[in-house]
Amino acid sequence: MGSRNLSIEVKPFLRWAGGKSWFYKLLDSNLLPNFDNYHEPFLGGGAIFFKMGVNHNSFLSDLNEELITTYTEIKDNVFEIIEILKTYENNKDFYYKIRSFVPITSSEKAARFIFLNQTSFNGIYRVNLRGTYNVPFGFRNKNFLNEELLISASYSLKNANLFVGDFANIKNNLNSNDFVFLDPPYTVSHNDNGFIKYNEKIFSLEDQYRLDDLIKYIKDIGAYYILTNAAHKKIQEIFSNGDNLMEVTRASLIGGNSAFRGKTSEYVYSNIILKNV
DSSP, X not given: OOOOOTTOOOOXXXXXXXXXXXXXXXXXTTTSOOOSOEEESSOTTOHHHHHTOSSSOEXXXXXXXXHHHHHHHHHHHHHHHHHHHTTOXXXXXXXXXXXXXXXXXXXXXXXXXXXXXXXXXXXOOOBOTTSOBOOOXXXXXXXXXXXXXXXXXXXXXXXXXXXXXXXXXXXXXXXXXXXXXEOOOOSBOTTSSOBOOBTTBOOOHHHHHHHHXXXXXXXXXXXXXXXXXXXXXXXXXXXXXXXXXEEEEEEOOBOSTTOBOSEEEEEEEESSXXXXX
């Protein structure tokens, strides 16, 4: 059985829109069950995974192949990635040179992904209809290479199984007493009827219903879950199944030309008790 180690706090090495670093305060070690394996099928920046510590056998996945390649290379070849990043420069001309560069090796792909993530505008991951990354340079002064952070992330990933795939595929490795953190792309915007497009993929309303089916499966086999989602009446309609529901208000950090810096609400569903905030 894995043991929790919330005292080891490794921060994400990627900037990620919709990241869940703000969710840390809900993860009270006295309320979490003593679970076995950890599953996160919408990995993104991995904030909650890193919060969990390094003692769990973990199953981490995402539909973004470049993202999973980066995590895999950080796990297996972190020092090679660091050496590549040491040759990079944080300026506009070099940024666009790397953005148009087509890497060959997996380590080059990971280094490119990290560099673009750290130096692009707001750290957004966006591709055009041809699947080409097209985010502009961010004019960000912060150093894009944090060697200690990358090495710490590599250590945290030592017990991680990484794969590209649909969220429902976690059933292949899911057992009773496992814990699943679910942070899907939000189909609807907060308190709005609009739909949100993520890259060339859309997490559809049908996917939200499929996600509800997965939650039912998680509970049926005796596992635990936490779901974060948009605070929207349609989400409440889909996921209100008698489990614990908490509405969390937090600062909004949405970027863009009409960036909004205010308060937004999110729903948190779970079959375990969460810290009341």
